[in-house]
Amino acid sequence: MTKAPVRIAPVRKKPAAPGVTFLGAFLTKPGMIGAIAPSSRFLARRIVHELDLEGVRNVAEFGPGTGVISDALIPAIPRGCNYFAVELNPALAKAFRERHPGAKLFEDSAANIRAICDRQGIADLDYIVSGLPWASFSRELQVSILEAIRTVLKPGGELVTFGYKMGTWLPAGRRFHKELAPKYFSRVWKSRYVWRNLPPAFVMHCVK
Numbered sequence: 001m002t003k004a005p006v007r008i009a010p011v012r013k014k015p016a017a018p019g020v021t022f023l024g025a026f027l028t029k030p031g032m033i034g035a036i037a038p039s040s041r042f043l044a045r046r047i048v049h050e051l052d053l054e055g056v057r058n059v060a061e062f063g064p065g066t067g068v069i070s071d072a073l074i075p076a077i078p079r080g081c082n083y084f085a086v087e088l089n090p091a092l093a094k095a096f097r098e099r100h101p102g103a104k105l106f107e108d109s110a111a112n113i114r115a116i117c118d119r120q121g122i123a124d125l126d127y128i129v130s131g132l133p134w135a136s137f138s139r140e141l142q143v144s145i146l147e148a149i150r151t152v153l154k155p156g157g158e159l160v161t162f163g164y165k166m167g168t169w170l171p172a173g174r175r176f177h178k179e180l181a182p183k184y185f186s187r188v189w190k191s192r193y194v195w196r197n198l199p200p201a202f203v204m205h206c207v208k
């Protein structure tokens with residue numbers, strides 16, 4: 001008796017776990033990523049808890065990475081408000097798209113935020129929620145992103161970002177926190193540490 005041929009399903013390559021993709025991105029470009037692991041959901045929730053999203057019209061997220069802050073942020077965006085993300089790293093942009101297929105993502109530098117807004121017909125933004133690693137950036141990059149932010153945030157609009165204690169000790173971090181942020185914004189403050197994050201992080205509000 002001849003046996004029916006056994007059908008072997010083709011082996012599908014599973015997408016890498018987000019943490020693995022993130023670590024891979026860090027090992028390839030440490031200065032662009034600035035952390036070895038994605039933020040915790042506790043930090044994500046704290047950031048979103050500190051936003052006043054009532055009546056907002058336009059919110060951008062910079063450097064969403066694999067999309068952990070976005071997990072908390074996107075569901076909190078009110079109906080009628082436009083949300084989009086800007087991610088420069090192609091591997092992380094791909095991971096973000098897989099995790100948040102319905103969200104708008106621009107694979108571009110945050111330094112180009114004015115042009116990104118213009119392309120969408122957006123005059124100004126209420127909030128920029130940022131995961132950018134300011135403490136790893138050169139002065140030129142810090143300044144060019146801050147200049148661009150100034151052109152898009154509405155008066156009273158906020159850049160909400162986070163940082164780590166050791167980041168404030170690094171020359172680039174000190175420059176961002178002590179010199180540049182106070183120069184570019186009318187009010188800057190930090191909230192309590194989120195300990196359930198690796199490393200513990202503070203949330204920083206910079207009001208235009």
Ligand SMILES: C[S@@+](CC[C@H](N)C(=O)[O-])C[C@H]1O[C@@H](n2cnc3c(N)ncnc32)[C@H](O)[C@@H]1O
Pocket residue numbers: 032033034035037038039062063064065066067068069086087088089092108109110111130131132133
């Ligand atoms: C510290 S990781 C934060 C990732 C994620 N938000 C989180 O909290 O897990 C920094 C992110 O900023 C992105 N990034 C770095 N420079 C950027 C730039 N100029 N424009 C947009 N994204 C950038 C990196 O690729 C990375 O995804």
